[in-house]
Amino acid sequence: MAVCIIYHSETGNTRAVAERLAAMVGGDLLAVRDLAGYSKVGMYLKGAPRAMRGEAAVIEPATIVVSGYETVVVGTPVWARSPTPAVNAVINALAGIEGKAAVVFCTSGGMPGKTLETMTAMLAGRGADVRGAVAFTVRDVQKGEGIESLVDLVRRSEKELVVQ
Numbered sequence: 001m002a003v004c005i006i007y008h009s010e011t012g013n014t015r016a017v018a019e020r021l022a023a024m025v026g027g028d029l030l031a032v033r034d035l036a037g038y039s040k041v042g043m044y045l046k047g048a049p050r051a052m053r054g055e056a057a058v059i060e061p062a063t064i065v066v067s068g069y070e071t072v073v074v075g076t077p078v079w080a081r082s083p084t085p086a087v088n089a090v091i092n093a094l095a096g097i098e099g100k101a102a103v104v105f106c107t108s109g110g111m112p113g114k115t116l117e118t119m120t121a122m123l124a125g126r127g128a129d130v131r132g133a134v135a136f137t138v139r140d141v142q143k144g145e146g147i148e149s150l151v152d153l154v155r156r157s158e159k160e161l162v163v164q
């Protein structure tokens with residue numbers, strides 16, 4: 001069963017979760033870059049307001065074809081209690097997502113707001129069947145905690161697909 005794990009990460013936390021997940025369930029990892037190329041201060045001054053407004057960034061790669069996968073995982077850092085503009089763009093850029101199982105996760109300082117609900121609604125709007133969502137804190141990432149619930153969601157979704 002093929003899993004595609006797509007993520008945006010500026011300071012490494014979301015990447016760490018994505019890489020641990022890939023090590024445990026297999027699948028392909030895809031890192032997406034925001035071509036705005038924010039500085040540390042720029043992330044707060046420009047990136048966070050854009051995230052709050054729900055804007056989509058210009059990203060590389062611009063199109064993400066997921067038709068060859070059974071499950072698509074999307075991971076985001078939380079910016080201003082929202083998904084990042086890069087991840088909003090990821091969800092818009094997914095080609096072949098209709099009818100696929102999806103799982104979302106975020107990493108944050110502990111105040112994710114409605115980030116996961118927003119991603120879930122956006123993916124459902126693209127026709128994905130969202131199976132679940134997991135929020136990690138930076139502390140979880142540093143301690144390597146919480147990954148089992150994400151692994152479980154992906155494995156369970158894969159099993160259900162086999163039964164159907």
Ligand SMILES: Cc1cc2nc3c(=O)[nH]c(=O)nc-3n(C[C@H](O)[C@H](O)[C@H](O)COP(=O)(O)O)c2cc1C
Nearest residue numbers: 009010011012013014077078080081108109110111
């Ligand atoms: C611009 C910006 C805005 C942030 N906003 C929030 C927030 O609203 N709530 C929160 O808990 N953490 C917030 N954080 C912390 C990040 O969500 C956290 O450090 C995350 O793990 C970063 O992911 P990354 O290392 O993959 O880039 C923010 C960080 C940045 C840079």
